[in-house]
Amino acid sequence: MSTVLIVGSGGREHAVARKLRENPSIGMIYILPGNAGIARDSECAPIECVNISATDLDGIESFAKDRDVDFAVVTPDDPLCMGLVDRLEGIEIPAFGPTRAAALIEGSKSFAKDLMRRYDIPTAAYQIFDRVGDALDYIRRSPLPVVIKADGLALGKGVVVAQSLNEAEEAIRACMLDNRFGAAGQRVVVEEFLQGIEASLLLFSDGEHYRLMPAAMDHKRAFDGDSGPNTGGMGTIAPHPMVTPDELNRIEREIVQPTLAAMREEGRPFKGCLFVGLMLTSGGPKVIEYNCRFGDPEAQSVLALLDSDLFDIMIAVHDGTLDKADVRFSGGAACCVVAASGGYPGEYRKGLPIKPEDFSLLTKQLKDVKIDCAGVAYSADGSGGLITSGGRVLGVTATAGTLPDAISRAYTAIDEISFQGMRYRADIGTRTLESALAEAVHG
Ligand code: AMP
Numbered sequence: 066m067s068t069v070l071i072v073g074s075g076g077r078e079h080a081v082a083r084k085l086r087e088n089p090s091i092g093m094i095y096i097l098p099g100n101a102g103i104a105r106d107s108e109c110a111p112i113e114c115v116n117i118s119a120t121d122l123d124g125i126e127s128f129a130k131d132r133d134v135d136f137a138v139v140t141p142d143d144p145l146c147m148g149l150v151d152r153l154e155g156i157e158i159p160a161f162g163p164t165r166a167a168a169l170i171e172g173s174k175s176f177a178k179d180l181m182r183r184y185d186i187p188t189a190a191y192q193i194f195d196r197v198g199d200a201l202d203y204i205r206r207s208p209l210p211v212v213i214k215a216d217g218l219a220l221g222k223g224v225v226v227a228q229s230l231n232e233a234e235e236a237i238r239a240c241m242l243d244n245r246f247g248a249a250g251q252r253v254v255v256e257e258f259l260q261g262i263e264a265s266l267l268l269f270s271d272g273e274h275y276r277l278m279p280a281a282m283d284h285k286r287a288f289d290g291d292s293g294p295n296t297g298g299m300g301t302i303a304p305h306p307m308v309t310p311d312e313l314n315r316i317e318r319e320i321v322q323p324t325l326a327a328m329r330e331e332g333r334p335f336k337g338c339l340f341v342g343l344m345l346t347s348g349g350p351k352v353i354e355y356n357c358r359f360g361d362p363e364a365q366s367v368l369a370l371l372d373s374d375l376f377d378i379m380i381a382v383h384d385g386t387l388d389k390a391d392v393r394f395s396g397g398a399a400c401c402v403v404a405a406s407g408g409y410p411g412e413y414r415k416g417l418p419i420k421p422e423d424f425s426l427l428t429k430q431l432k433d434v435k436i437d438c439a440g441v442a443y444s445a446d447g448s449g450g451l452i453t454s455g456g457r458v459l460g461v462t463a464t465a466g467t468l469p470d471a472i473s474r475a476y477t478a479i480d481e482i483s484f485q486g487m488r489y490r491a492d493i494g495t496r497t498l499e500s501a502l503a504e505a506v507h508g
């Protein structure tokens with residue numbers, strides 16, 4: 066039996082843990098740090114959440130050695146960019162995820178942009194700045210809107226789409242003078258604004274071979290109709306209705322293959338899950354960003370459609386045998402709706418009791434529904450009940466033969482869950498349904 070360690074604590078890690086559990090050769094799963102919702106999920110058992118932070122590389126390394134971990138799965142950006150996979154491989158613990166050198170594709174936007182420029186991969190036009198005066202001069206001459214990005218990791222908050230010169234100047238000053246993102250914002254990328262439809266394409270890569278997952282659509286804005294501030298993601302659907310087979314072919318040819326080849330060429334072969342954030346523009350698909358990991362909540366939708374064994378795939382990614390691996394997805398559709406704390410992504414209250422006490426009854430009753438916990442903790446009264454502890458509290462993911470059915474199943478399920486101030490978007494996937502409908506009507 067294999068002992069597996071998962072690093073991370075969100076809904077994405079919950080989905081990964083549940084999917085790994087389908088492999089009968091896995092014994093114990095340790096998740097560092099995990100959360101109470103994962104610890105309590107019988108579909109993940111036996112699983113133990115261990116209170117070691119995902120960025121405590123020393124702690125993770127010594128825990129893994131101590132417990133004779135056979136395989137590690139690292140999914141969050143921070144530990145990947147800090148080199149956790151290199152550390153684990155260094156003590157002969159095989160791990161799923163890119164090395165530090167390959168994770169730079171997410172860890173430095175200027176690295177990613179220069180890579181795309183060198184290898185002719187379509188992306189927004191850009192300039193890189195290390196001096197605030199130069200950046201300010203440049204944006205004063207740029208058309209609006211203009212996009213300002215902190216170079217390094219900034220908890221998903223490092224991007225500003227500025228509609229006015231004032232907003233653009235404020236974003237640059239916040240990054241470069243006020244150090245809002247610390248060292249991550251000392252360098253900024255100023256980018257052309259791309260118009261179009263966004264898509265998230267995730268793929269497995271062993272450095273040499275790759276296998277695509279169904280494209281997903283994230284809903285990043287906090288409120289219905291894509292309004293309000295940016296969030297980590299309020300819901301996803303997969304497959305993405307606008308990524309047709311022809312479009313996917315083009316993305317593979319113009320973006321996926323050249324990116325993986327470029328990383329090999331640069332001596333940074335990418336192993337793990339590569340996330341390509343795309344804008345489908347009138348001039349063809351363009352890269353908005355790369356992430357070196359599964360998206361959250363993209364993983365919840367996409368992994369719900371995976372028919373094959375995730376552990377076998379992860380081992381093949383590690384071993385470089387992905388060309389021989391069984392990687393199949395169901396022909397159906399998935400929808401994930403995130404329940405967030407009132408106020409998120411701004412200030413919000415924590416410690417609010419979540420109902421029902423036991424999700425397993427709910428998921429038994431409702432067909433093809435999974436609940437992935439993120440900002441969830443045990444209540445302090447020792448009852449074993451769950452309380453809120455974060456902005457994105459949980460996600461409900463449903464699968465069905467068709468997208469409308471998946472959406473309606475997800476909403477039926479989320480209506481059974483409640484906590485004070487709970488908020489979710491009521492329009493996950495519906496905009497795409499409307500445009501598909503319009504296309505059908507107008508040809
Ligand atoms: P990121 O944090 O890099 O995922 O960016 C957050 C969001 O900003 C993206 O999901 C897009 O909606 C938007 N964005 C980033 N870059 C651009 C761009 N060049 N043009 C238009 N929108 C962008």
Ligand code: GLY
Pocket residue numbers: 283297298356359360361362363
């Ligand atoms: N949902 C977007 C991300 O994981 O970065």
